Amino acid sequence: MLTRLGLVFHNLKLSYKLTIAISFVCLIALTLFSTTTIMIYKNMMTDKEISSTLTNLDAFRGNLNNYLNGIDKSSVLLIYNPAIQDHLESNADLLNPEDRLKAFQDINQKIKEIINNSYGISSIAIMDNYNNAFTFGESSNLLTSAPNGNYRDTAWFRMAENRDGLYQWEITDWSQSKKTMHMLRSIKSIRNQQTLGVVLFTISPDILKTMFTSDSQMDGIYSIVVSSGEIYSQDESGRQQSIIDTSKMNAAKGHYFTEAGGKTYIVTYSTNPLTNWKFTYTIEQNVLFKDIKYIYFIWVVFFIGSFILISLISLKISKSISGPLKTLTILNKEVERGNLNVKFLSLYKDEVGILGSSFNRMLDNIREGIPLRREKMLRSILEQNMSKEEFMELNQLTALPLIQPFYQVVLIDFAIDLPAHKLKLMEERMYRYGETSPMVCFTLKPGQYCILFNDSKEETYRITNELIDYYHTQLEISAVGYIGNDYNEIYFVKNSFEEAKELSKYRFFIDSHCMSYEAVMGKVWQTTYPDKLENQLKYYIEQADPEQCRTLVGNLLIFIRDNNIKPFIIHTLLANMYIYLQQLSVKHHVDPQQLFDPRIWQTDLLVDSQGSFQRNFDELIAAIEKYIQAIGGQGARSLSPAIQKAVSVMEAEYNNYEMGIDFMARILHINSVYFSQLFKKELGTSFMDYLSQIRLGHARRLLGESNLKIKEISKEVGYADPHYFGIWFKDKTGLTPSQYRNQST
Structure with a gap:
C-alpha cells in the first residue's frame, strides 16, 4: 500500500509534489508543536494542582494538628486531675452508695467541663481497671463492643495500655454507620506511674467535614487514611477504596496517577507525623482539564488557519520553483520532436538558472553535432540489424523521425561529377522533401545519396520518382534510384539497404531511371523469390514469436500460389529455413534431430501440387514451434x-x-x-x-x-x-x- 502511494506521489507534477511535501512537513511541525504545547499545558496544570493541593493538605494537617493538640491538652488536664486520680485508684463498686454516687458525679462533672470548654468533642469516657465506665455524651460502639462489659479484654484497651501514657488517634465506625475519630490514652498514676485506666475522647465527624468543605478545591475528594488502612472520605459511595492505594504512598508527601472504572485519577497525599495518617486529595484528570476543550478549539482554529496559509504559501513557492522546470520540460519535448530552435531564458543564477544555461549549451552542442550524429546513427542502422529497443535507446540523442511501421531504403546515384551549384540545388530539393515527409537522407559516398523512408511503399515510389524526374528535367542531371524492399520493422533496414545496393549490379541491363528490388529480382529469376518474407520469418524465429511465424508461413503460401513459384525455388526456400533452424539449434544447445530430420534439405523435394507444399510448410511451422518451445520461448530473443x-x-x-x-x-x-x-x-x-x-x-x-x-x-x-x-x-x-x-x- 505504501509502495503504491509512493509511486502515485512520485508520478505527480513537480508543483503538486512540492506543495504536498512542504504542506506535509508543516503539518507535522504544527502537529508536534500543538501536541507538545498541550502536553506542557497539561503538565503545568497538573503540577500547579498538585502544588496547590499539597499546600492545602499541609494547611489542613496543621489546623487538624492544632485541634488535636488542644484535645490532647484537655485530656491531660482531665486525667491528671487529683480528684480523678483519687477516684480511679479505688474500685467504685466497693464504695458505699453515697461515696460511689459522689465519685461518679465528680468524674462526670470534670468530663462535662472539658466537653463544654472544647469544640467538636462528642463524648468522653473513662474506664478504670475495675471495668467501671464514666461517660458523658453519645455512646461509642467501642464501649458496646466490650464482651460482658469487660473493657480490659478489648483490643483498644490493651493498645492504650501499651502506648504507656501516649495518645493514639484512630478513626473507627460510630453508631448509625458513621465514621468518627477517637483518641485513646492510658491513665497513669501520678504517685507510682501505675495504669489506672483508659480515657476515650470521641470527636464529631463534623469537624473533618467542616475542614474539608472550607477548602477552595471542591472539584476533588478529600480523604484520610489511618494506619490500619481505613479510609474516611467525603465520598460516601465507597469509590475511594478502589482509587486510593497506600502501596504507592512511599514518600512523606507526593502524588500518583491511577486508573479506576475506566477513568484516570490524580491522587495527592501528605502524611501527618502526629497521627501517622495520610491526608489525600483525589481528582479526576478530565475534571482537572475540563477547561482545556476551549484551548483545543482555539488550537484547531489556529491549526486549520495556519495549514491553509502554509498550503497557499507552499503552492506559491512550488510554482516559483516548478515553473522554470516546467518550461524546461516543454522545451525538452520540443527537442524530442526534433525542434532545436528553442532556448531557455534564465532570469536568476540559482540551480534552476544553472540548469537552464546547461540546457542551452547542450542544445548548442546538439545543433553543431546533430548532422554527424544522425549520419553515424543512420550508418549504424544500415550496417547492422538493430532491434526496436536498441534503436529507441540510441535515437534519444539524434531524434530521427522514424516512428511509423514502414521502412524502405532508396539509393540515388549520379553518373558524373556535379558542379557545385547543381549539387547544392539537388541537395536542397532532397532536404526540402525531408522537411515535409517522414524521411531522412545523407551522403553515403561521393556521387551517392541514401534516403531512409518512413512512409508507405506508394509514397516512397512517388517521392523517389518525383526527385529523379526533377533531376532529369529541371537540373539535367543523370540520376538513378535504387529502391529496396519495404519492411515493417527497423530490424530489416539493413536488408532493404543491401537490396538497394544489389540493384546496382543490374544498372547496365535494365533501361530505367528508377528500379525496385522486387521488380528487378522478378526478371532475374523469371519469377520472384520471396526473400523479403524469408528475412521476416528468420527475424520472428529469433524473436521466438510463434504467432508471427505462423502468419508469415501463411503469407508465403499465398505468395507461392499467386506467383506460380517454381518447385526448385520452394525447395531452396525450405532448405534455407531448415539450415537456419539447425544453426540456431546448435547455437542454443538444442538437438536438431528433436525438431526435424537433418537430411530433409538434402533430398529432392518435388513439389508439384498445392497439397504437397502445404504439407511441407506445415512441417516447417511445426519444426519452428518445437524450436521455440525447446528454448523456452525466449532463448533466441536474448x-x-x-x-x-x-x-x-x-x-x-x-x-x-x-x-x-x-x-x-x-x-x-x-x-x-x-x-x-x-x-x-x-x-x-x-x-x-x-x-x-x-x-x-x-x-x-x-x-x-x-x-x-x-x-x-x-x-x-x-x-x-x-x-x-x-x-x-x-x-x-x-x-x-x-x-x-x-x-x-
Missing part, C-alpha cells in the same frame, strides 16, 4: 546482433589488454553505458564477469595442459601483471595458479 558480435570479439580477443566496455562500445559504434546495460540484460551477467569467465577457462586449460610459465600464462589470458593475475585466479578458484597446476598434475 542475443541481439550487437551482443552476438561482442561475444564473438571477446572469445577471439580475450587476451587483449584493452578489452573492456569502452573498447567494445567503440567497436560496435554504440554508447558504452547503453552497451553495458544491454549486455547485462541479455546475458544475465556483467561484461567484466563474462570476460572473466572466458579468461578463467583459458587459464585453467593452459595451467593444466601446457608447460608455460605462470608469467607467460598471465599474458596469454590478458593480464600484464602476474601478481594481479595470481590474486584474481585465487579469488575465482580458491587456489593459487601453482597450487592449481600441481593439483591438475
Whole structure:
C-alpha cells in the first residue's frame, strides 16, 4: 500500500509534489508543536494542582494538628486531675452508695467541663481497671463492643495500655454507620506511674467535614487514611477504596496517577507525623482539564488557519520553483520532436538558472553535432540489424523521425561529377522533401545519396520518382534510384539497404531511371523469390514469436500460389529455413534431430501440387514451434546482433589488454553505458564477469595442459601483471595458479 502511494506521489507534477511535501512537513511541525504545547499545558496544570493541593493538605494537617493538640491538652488536664486520680485508684463498686454516687458525679462533672470548654468533642469516657465506665455524651460502639462489659479484654484497651501514657488517634465506625475519630490514652498514676485506666475522647465527624468543605478545591475528594488502612472520605459511595492505594504512598508527601472504572485519577497525599495518617486529595484528570476543550478549539482554529496559509504559501513557492522546470520540460519535448530552435531564458543564477544555461549549451552542442550524429546513427542502422529497443535507446540523442511501421531504403546515384551549384540545388530539393515527409537522407559516398523512408511503399515510389524526374528535367542531371524492399520493422533496414545496393549490379541491363528490388529480382529469376518474407520469418524465429511465424508461413503460401513459384525455388526456400533452424539449434544447445530430420534439405523435394507444399510448410511451422518451445520461448530473443558480435570479439580477443566496455562500445559504434546495460540484460551477467569467465577457462586449460610459465600464462589470458593475475585466479578458484597446476598434475 505504501509502495503504491509512493509511486502515485512520485508520478505527480513537480508543483503538486512540492506543495504536498512542504504542506506535509508543516503539518507535522504544527502537529508536534500543538501536541507538545498541550502536553506542557497539561503538565503545568497538573503540577500547579498538585502544588496547590499539597499546600492545602499541609494547611489542613496543621489546623487538624492544632485541634488535636488542644484535645490532647484537655485530656491531660482531665486525667491528671487529683480528684480523678483519687477516684480511679479505688474500685467504685466497693464504695458505699453515697461515696460511689459522689465519685461518679465528680468524674462526670470534670468530663462535662472539658466537653463544654472544647469544640467538636462528642463524648468522653473513662474506664478504670475495675471495668467501671464514666461517660458523658453519645455512646461509642467501642464501649458496646466490650464482651460482658469487660473493657480490659478489648483490643483498644490493651493498645492504650501499651502506648504507656501516649495518645493514639484512630478513626473507627460510630453508631448509625458513621465514621468518627477517637483518641485513646492510658491513665497513669501520678504517685507510682501505675495504669489506672483508659480515657476515650470521641470527636464529631463534623469537624473533618467542616475542614474539608472550607477548602477552595471542591472539584476533588478529600480523604484520610489511618494506619490500619481505613479510609474516611467525603465520598460516601465507597469509590475511594478502589482509587486510593497506600502501596504507592512511599514518600512523606507526593502524588500518583491511577486508573479506576475506566477513568484516570490524580491522587495527592501528605502524611501527618502526629497521627501517622495520610491526608489525600483525589481528582479526576478530565475534571482537572475540563477547561482545556476551549484551548483545543482555539488550537484547531489556529491549526486549520495556519495549514491553509502554509498550503497557499507552499503552492506559491512550488510554482516559483516548478515553473522554470516546467518550461524546461516543454522545451525538452520540443527537442524530442526534433525542434532545436528553442532556448531557455534564465532570469536568476540559482540551480534552476544553472540548469537552464546547461540546457542551452547542450542544445548548442546538439545543433553543431546533430548532422554527424544522425549520419553515424543512420550508418549504424544500415550496417547492422538493430532491434526496436536498441534503436529507441540510441535515437534519444539524434531524434530521427522514424516512428511509423514502414521502412524502405532508396539509393540515388549520379553518373558524373556535379558542379557545385547543381549539387547544392539537388541537395536542397532532397532536404526540402525531408522537411515535409517522414524521411531522412545523407551522403553515403561521393556521387551517392541514401534516403531512409518512413512512409508507405506508394509514397516512397512517388517521392523517389518525383526527385529523379526533377533531376532529369529541371537540373539535367543523370540520376538513378535504387529502391529496396519495404519492411515493417527497423530490424530489416539493413536488408532493404543491401537490396538497394544489389540493384546496382543490374544498372547496365535494365533501361530505367528508377528500379525496385522486387521488380528487378522478378526478371532475374523469371519469377520472384520471396526473400523479403524469408528475412521476416528468420527475424520472428529469433524473436521466438510463434504467432508471427505462423502468419508469415501463411503469407508465403499465398505468395507461392499467386506467383506460380517454381518447385526448385520452394525447395531452396525450405532448405534455407531448415539450415537456419539447425544453426540456431546448435547455437542454443538444442538437438536438431528433436525438431526435424537433418537430411530433409538434402533430398529432392518435388513439389508439384498445392497439397504437397502445404504439407511441407506445415512441417516447417511445426519444426519452428518445437524450436521455440525447446528454448523456452525466449532463448533466441536474448542475443541481439550487437551482443552476438561482442561475444564473438571477446572469445577471439580475450587476451587483449584493452578489452573492456569502452573498447567494445567503440567497436560496435554504440554508447558504452547503453552497451553495458544491454549486455547485462541479455546475458544475465556483467561484461567484466563474462570476460572473466572466458579468461578463467583459458587459464585453467593452459595451467593444466601446457608447460608455460605462470608469467607467460598471465599474458596469454590478458593480464600484464602476474601478481594481479595470481590474486584474481585465487579469488575465482580458491587456489593459487601453482597450487592449481600441481593439483591438475
